[in-house]
Amino acid sequence: MKFFIDTANLDQIREANELGILDGVTTNPSLMAKEGIKGKEAVMQHYKTICEMVDGPVSAEVLGTTYDEIIAEGKELVKIHKNIVVKVPMIKDGIKAIKWFTDNDIQTNCTLVFSAGQALLAAKAGATYVSPFIGRIDDSSWDGVQLIEQIVGLYNAQGFMTEVLAASIRNPLHIVRCAEAGADVCTCPLPSIMGLLKHPLTDIGLAQFLNDAKSMQ
Numbered sequence: 001m002k003f004f005i006d007t008a009n010l011d012q013i014r015e016a017n018e019l020g021i022l023d024g025v026t027t028n029p030s031l032m033a034k035e036g037i038k039g040k041e042a043v044m045q046h047y048k049t050i051c052e053m054v055d056g057p058v059s060a061e062v063l064g065t066t067y068d069e070i071i072a073e074g075k076e077l078v079k080i081h082k083n084i085v086v087k088v089p090m091i092k093d094g095i096k097a098i099k100w101f102t103d104n105d106i107q108t109n110c111t112l113v114f115s116a117g118q119a120l121l122a123a124k125a126g127a128t129y130v131s132p133f134i135g136r137i138d139d140s141s142w143d144g145v146q147l148i149e150q151i152v153g154l155y156n157a158q159g160f161m162t163e164v165l166a167a168s169i170r171n172p173l174h175i176v177r178c179a180e181a182g183a184d185v186c187t188c189p190l191p192s193i194m195g196l197l198k199h200p201l202t203d204i205g206l207a208q209f210l211n212d213a214k215s216m217q
């Protein structure tokens, strides 16, 4: 399973990248706004900076909701860097646009996916990635990881090449469960990645080893 970081914060991207386990980055308009980025120029520059930091796919989301707007924005986004993936919402015009991007060799990430039916349509249109939002599903008392399992099963049964990108990750256990469910990619906030490192017995064991090592000096 590939690890993407789900943020537009450059310090967090740098920290995850320095771990050596980072395969890519996802952003969305809310994450970009959180960084205080304002104006088209600044947004484009921010994507460029991220692409120069991480050698892997960087999802940049369109803001338009009509077919023409999505295509025009996507064409501009992919000019920024070869690793840009155009992130398109799961709406009717979004599916039409994904098909156009597929036919023109432009990578896409179909976002805001909450059902297997939506994932089926995204794959039919040729999306490179499909992003089911598992945390938001859990928030409404459904099981987000179960949706990952269902989509992975569906894609395997039908031979679709679209990669299942588990999004809206809330904690380290989500990451582990998505890996078990066969997700191709998990896009995670930095604290969830760092949470994978933690176990109290590791800390206790290391303290003991370091203490005992002193007796050998």
Ligand code: E4P
Pocket: 006, 026, 027, 028, 111, 131, 133, 135, 136, 167, 168, 169, 187
């Ligand atoms: C990533 O592609 C999604 O936009 C993101 O994971 C959504 O996460 P949230 O539900 O925490 O906002």
